[in-house]
Amino acid sequence: VLASGIDLFGGFDFKTMNRSQDWQVLRDLRKQYEVEKVDGKAAISTSIDVLVAPLPSSLPQPPMNQLAKHLYDGGKALIFCDAYPEFNRDLAPMRPSDVKKNPFQQQQGPPKPPKGTIEDLMGAMGLVWHKNRITWDGHNPHPEWEIPRELIFVVPSAGDGRPSGFNETDDVTSGLQELVMIFPGELDWDRSNVDVEVTPLLWTGGQAGFHTWKEMVQE
Numbered sequence: 001v002l003a004s005g006i007d008l009f010g011g012f013d014f015k016t017m018n019r020s021q022d023w024q025v026l027r028d029l030r031k032q033y034e035v036e037k038v039d040g041k042a043a044i045s046t047s048i049d050v051l052v053a054p055l056p057s058s059l060p061q062p063p064m065n066q067l068a069k070h071l072y073d074g075g076k077a078l079i080f081c082d083a084y085p086e087f088n089r090d091l092a093p094m095r096p097s098d099v100k101k102n103p104f105q106q107q108q109g110p111p112k113p114p115k116g117t118i119e120d121l122m123g124a125m126g127l128v129w130h131k132n133r134i135t136w137d138g139h140n141p142h143p144e145w146e147i148p149r150e151l152i153f154v155v156p157s158a159g160d161g162r163p164s165g166f167n168e169t170d171d172v173t174s175g176l177q178e179l180v181m182i183f184p185g186e187l188d189w190d191r192s193n194v195d196v197e198v199t200p201l202l203w204t205g206g207q208a209g210f211h212t213w214k215e216m217v218q219e
Contacts, residue, residue, distance in 0.1 A: 001026070002051055002067065003039050005058025005091050039063075044070040051077040055085070057093035057118040057131060064116035068124050081118075083185035084134045084216060093118060093131040094213040126196025128188040134216055135184050138207035150211075154179040154202050162205055173201045186210055 001008055010021040029035050029052075038044055040063030044051060053067055056079055071077060085091045090099045097112040122129045136149035139162065147153070154165035155178050166173040179202065189198035 001035060001037055002044075002053040002056075002059075002063070003037055004053065004055050004063075005097075006055050006085075006088070008054060009037055040066045042066070044075065046070065046073050046075040048075065051075055053077055053079045055080060055082060055091055056121060057081060057115060058091055058097070059116050060097075060113040061116035064118070064121055068121055071125065081129055081131075081185060081187075083129075083131050083213070084183040086183055089217060092213070092217075094217075123190065123193075126190050126193040126198055128190055130186045130188075130210070132213040133186045133210040134213070135181075135186050135204060135208065135210045137204045139205050141178070150183050152181040152184055152204060152208075154181060154204075165203055165205065167199070167201045170199060170201060 008023040008026050010019070010023075012019045026035055033049065038048070038051065040059070044066055051067075051070060056064060056067060059067070067077070081093075082091075083093060089095070093115070097115050118129065118131060134150060135152065137152040138149055139153070140147050141153050141155045141158070154176075156166055156168070156176070157164040166176050166179075168174050181202075189200075190196075
């Protein structure tokens with residue numbers, strides 16, 4: 001798991017004097033894999049089965065470059081991007097790295113390095129990620145619930161003319177029944193990049209759109 005602005009590993013935080021537990025995703029991964037932390041300061045070995053990269057937009061440029069090199073060298077990665085991390089919006093890609101810095105406080109430690117250019121990393125993969133967009137979909141497969149449009153339920157076709165939200169020909173998503181996306185972002189691919197093959201797995205329907213970051217958050 002690549003170290004980034006969010007720490008999925010539990011432990012003791014000397015700043016808050018509190019102890020935290022590992023995130024549930026790590027506990028689930030440990031059922032099948034050996035899980036270790038990768039700091040990203042040096043070259044990342046391609047012998048790793050899968051490099052999990054949470055919130056790469058929070059990375060400074062040097063470890064972001066190491067992530068790109070890992071991919072160029074043939075490494076595999078599972079990358080979690082989030083335009084609107086509801087659990088901590090300070091980690092959003094539209095916020096600066098020193099968002100909590102108090103200009104009136106004298107001793108704050110060394111300044112955090114600025115975030116890297118996530119657009120370049122995505123472009124190297126043939127992807128376009130609109131980091132300032134939060135997606136919504138007006139389709140609600142559960143009319144008995146009042147669900148905000150920003151909670152998107154991806155469902156297969158129900159025979160009502162609405163196409164399936166899943167790629168039914170790919171083994172990853174074929175046969176899935178339902179998937180909820182909470183304040184998801186928007187991902188597209190660069191069709192002019194003929195060197196990269198992109199296989200979309202999930203998509204919204206005809207009643208979808210997006211909010212911008214400024215429409216969702218008042219600074």
